[in-house]
Amino acid sequence: MTESVGVAPGEPVPNPVITVDDVGIRFRRNRRSRRSFKDLFSSRVRRSTPGEFWALRNVSFSVAPGEAIGVVGRNGQGKSTLLKLVAEVILPDEGAVRVGAGVAPLIEITGGFVDDLTVRENVYLTAGLHGMKRGEIAERFDEIIDFAEIGDFLDTPYKHLSSGMRVRIAFAVISRLEEPVLLVDEVLAVGDKGFREKCYRRIEEMLAGGRTMFFVSHNERDLRRFCTRGLYLDKGQLLLDAPIDEVIDRYNADYPAS
Amino acid sequence: MTAAVPARRAWTPFARYRHSLWLLTSRDLKVRYSTSALGYFWSILDPLVMAGIYWFVFTQVFDRGAGHDPYIVFLLTGLLPWMWFTGAVSDTTRAFLKESKLIRSTKIPRTIWVFRLVLSKGIEFLASIPVVAVFAIFAGATLHWEVVYSVLAIVIQTVLIAGIGLIVAPLVVFFRDLERAVKLALRFLFYASPIIYSLTDLTDLPEYVYVLASFNPLSGIFSLYRAAFFPQDLDWFAVGLSAAISAILLAAGIIVFRRCERYVLKGI
Numbered sequence: 017m018t019e020s021v022g023v024a025p026g027e028p029v030p031n032p033v034i035t036v037d038d039v040g041i042r043f044r045r046n047r048r049s050r051r052s053f054k055d056l057f058s059s060r061v062r063r064s065t066p067g068e069f070w071a072l073r074n075v076s077f078s079v080a081p082g083e084a085i086g087v088v089g090r091n092g093q094g095k096s097t098l099l100k101l102v103a104e105v106i107l108p109d110e111g112a113v114r115v116g117a118g119v120a121p122l123i124e125i126t127g128g129f130v131d132d133l134t135v136r137e138n139v140y141l142t143a144g145l146h147g148m149k150r151g152e153i154a155e156r157f158d159e160i161i162d163f164a165e166i167g168d169f170l171d172t173p174y175k176h177l178s179s180g181m182r183v184r185i186a187f188a189v190i191s192r193l194e195e196p197v198l199l200v201d202e203v204l205a206v207g208d209k210g211f212r213e214k215c216y217r218r219i220e221e222m223l224a225g226g227r228t229m230f231f232v233s234h235n236e237r238d239l240r241r242f243c244t245r246g247l248y249l250d251k252g253q254l255l256l257d258a259p260i261d262e263v264i265d266r267y268n269a270d271y272p273a274s
Numbered sequence: 275m276t277a278a279v280p281a282r283r284a285w286t287p288f289a290r291y292r293h294s295l296w297l298l299t300s301r302d303l304k305v306r307y308s309t310s311a312l313g314y315f316w317s318i319l320d321p322l323v324m325a326g327i328y329w330f331v332f333t334q335v336f337d338r339g340a341g342h343d344p345y346i347v348f349l350l351t352g353l354l355p356w357m358w359f360t361g362a363v364s365d366t367t368r369a370f371l372k373e374s375k376l377i378r379s380t381k382i383p384r385t386i387w388v389f390r391l392v393l394s395k396g397i398e399f400l401a402s403i404p405v406v407a408v409f410a411i412f413a414g415a416t417l418h419w420e421v422v423y424s425v426l427a428i429v430i431q432t433v434l435i436a437g438i439g440l441i442v443a444p445l446v447v448f449f450r451d452l453e454r455a456v457k458l459a460l461r462f463l464f465y466a467s468p469i470i471y472s473l474t475d476l477t478d479l480p481e482y483v484y485v486l487a488s489f490n491p492l493s494g495i496f497s498l499y500r501a502a503f504f505p506q507d508l509d510w511f512a513v514g515l516s517a518a519i520s521a522i523l524l525a526a527g528i529i530v531f532r533r534c535e536r537y538v539l540k541g542i
Contacts, residue, residue, distance in 0.1 A: 043540060104381045107536040119381070127375030132305050144297045145380050147285060 032078035033116050033197060033228050034102060040073040040110035041097060071097045073110070075254045077247065081117075081196065084229045086243035086260050088267050093249045095232045099123060099201050102230060117228075118147065118195035125186035131175035135166060135185060138174050142189050156192050163214075164188035184211055191218050198222060198229045216241075236264055294382045295390055302394040318402045321353045328470050340471035342504045344413035350406045351500045352469035355427070358399035359435060359492065360460050365391045366439035367446045367453040374542040384535055388439040392432060410503065420501035420508060427498035430513075434491050434520035440527025444534035447541045467492040472500070472507050488512040491519040 045067050072094040079085060087095045100106045101113050103121040128142045139160060143153045161167050164184040169177060177185070191198075200219065219242060223229060233239055239246070239260055246263025248256040250270070256263055285293070307313030329346045341348045369387045370377060377387065410417065446452045466487070468475075473493050476484045487493050494509065494516030501508040 041540075100378070103379075105378055106539045109536070121379060121381075124375055124379040127379040130301060130305060132308055133301070137301075137304065141297055141301055145294055145376075145382060147290060147293075149293075 029078050029080040031080070033081045034079040035114040036075055036077050036098075036101070036111070037114070038111035039075045039101060039108045039113060041071050041101065041106065041108045042068050043071050044068050070252050072101070072108075072249075072252045075249075076111075077254065077257055079228060081228055082226050083245055084223055084231065084243045086239040086246045086263070087230060087232045087249060088239065088246055088263055089249035090271060094252050095249055096123075096201055098247075098249065099199050099230055099232055102197075103199055115197065117197050118193070119197045119199060120146065120190050120193040120195040121199045121201075122187065122190050123199060123201045125190050126182050129174050129182065129186060132173055134171045134173055135177070136170050139185070139189055142186075143193065146190070146193050146195075148193065160185075160188045160192050163192075163218075165211075180208065180211070187215055191215070191222070196227055198227050200229065200231045200233075202232055202234070239264060291383055291386065295386050295393065298386060298390040299393045299397070302390060303397065314401065317398050318405050321350065321357050321402065322405065325349045325353050332470065340475045342472065342507070344409075344415050347406065347410050347413050347415040347503055348472070348500070349470065350409055351503060352467075352496050354399060354402050354406065355431060355496060355499055356464065356467070356469050356492075357402070358395050359431065360464070361398070362391050362395040362435045363438055363442065364457060364460060365395065366443045367456050369439065369443040370447050370538055370542050377539070377542060384538070385440065385531065388443045388531075389436060392435045392439060395435075396428075396432065415503045417502060418505050420505045423498040423501045423508070426513075427495050430491075430498070430517050430520050431495050433524050434495070434516070437520060437523030437525075437527040440531040441523070444531055444538045447534075447538045463490070463492070466490060468496050472504075473497055473509055473512060474507060488515050489519070491516040491523075 075098070087098060089095050097106070099121075100123065101108055102115060103119055103123060104113065104115060105121070105123070128145060129138045130141065133141065139157065140150070140153055143156075144150070161170065164181070164187070166177075166181055166185050166188075169181065174182070198219070216238070219229070223242065229242065231239065231242055243260040246256070246258060246260040247254060248258075248263045248267055256266055258266075306317070310316055325346060328349055332340070333345050366388055369391060373387060377384070409415075442452065442456060446456075467490055468487065473484070473487060473496075476487050488509070488511060494512035494514070497507050497509045497512055
């Protein structure tokens with residue numbers, strides 16, 4: 017499968033496709049608490065008001081094209097936040113994230129689908145928003161529908177689909193974007209076993225095709241199957257950036273399964 | 275092995291922006307028209323009913339001392355652009371909240387979430403123009419060459435709504451009360467703007483009322499639209515103020531939006 021890239025983890029790679037440079041992002045502890053106007057218009061230099069915490073801080077790494085990276089850590093340690101930063105759907109409060117290629121984010125994948133529109137309209141809408149041209153979508157349309165096994169429901173409004181079908185069509189669309197970078201955030205926890213295996217095969221195909229991947233999972237077997245390099249996040253810090261086996265061993269040592 | 279996947283497409287940022295904006299705008303229109311069989315009819319029914327009510331009240335019940343004849347045409351030339359304004363501004367209060375899932379999963383320039391509303395409501399406005407034409411024919415109103423000013427009015431109104439939207443949309447994420455405040459302000463603005471009356475009607479009142487009303491950017495915009503049938507209503511002082519205030523609001527909107535963007539993304 018993927019062979020490891022000849023650069024020691026933690027070192028800057030030449031011609032990186034993703035560079036995360038001393039990134040920090042803060043969230044409010046209590047989402048309901050209101051900000052004041054004063055807060056909004058004061059400068060955003062390092063100020064930490066009470067009730068806020070750093071979800072990630074001082075995180076730096078870079079990724080070479082073709083690497084498959086597993087992000088490891090307990091719940092609430094910033095894994096999904098890191099993925100969203102790389103997808104550039106949230107912006108860091110400190111530091112910078114640079115992504116030099118198109119991204120296919122398998123994050124909240126069903127989010128872009130509109131209940132009242134049909135499956136067909138939704139496919140064109142979602143793929144279009146991710147930057148595909150109409151002709152390109154038309155070329156891939158049949159294949160997307162085949163993959164999702166949803167041929168009979170093309171003109172059904174999205175809201176009438178079962179939750180399994182929704183995830184299938186969403187995965188089929190996003191995974192056909194043919195972007196060089198793929199972000200996977202535990203979306204595949206849904207869906208039946210057969211479809212999950214199909215998704216995994218699609219991911220393997222894409223990796224073999226030279227794509228760069230970020231993979232968030234709690235499943236050790238999946239991590240070892242896909243990834244070559246691991247990032248271990250704990251309490252908002254990047255504790256370890258090493259080959260995936262080393263990272264998983266360290267994680268298991270820190271938090272032994274009881 | 276590290277053979278990178280070849281870059282597939284050649285989008286310029288501008289083409290990509292336009293493409294995304296159009297996708298979301300047409301999605302809005304499609305959703306509105308696919309959920310009700312009477313789609314287009316509904317979008318013009320609201321202003322028609324309102325125009326009918328005001329026509330009845332002011333020409334049949336009271337002896338009207340405002341506006342021009344034919345009054346129904348006078349009303350519609352103000353009401354239809356008003357529907358665009360009020361529809362777009364009240365929709366921008368939910369621009370981010372309603373689409374939070376999509377915003378959390380797609381990376382497109384965030385101003386699109388506001389501009390798509392300006393555009394989709396604007397298209398509905400354009401689609402409602404035949405209604406005025408029909409009434410103008412039946413009521414016997416004369417069309418003047420000043421109808422070309424409508425283009426200018428559309429430009430100023432687009433700038434105005436975009437500016438207000440860029441301010442309102444992000445702030446509502448932090449101050450949910452703002453949604454109600456906006457609704458109230460819009461209701462007030464309906465009577466404070468020359469819709470059921472004309473700006474020239476205010477000249478009978480103390481002078482400061484007229485000056486104050488001219489600072490309402492909608493006054494100048496509506497006088498431009500109305501010039502098509504009522505050229506005597508054209509008021510360049512008000513138009514100049516409208517253009518200036520709209521430009522200032524757009525500049526302010528861009529600044530507010532930039533400042534708030536990162537907090538909005540975290541807050542939704």
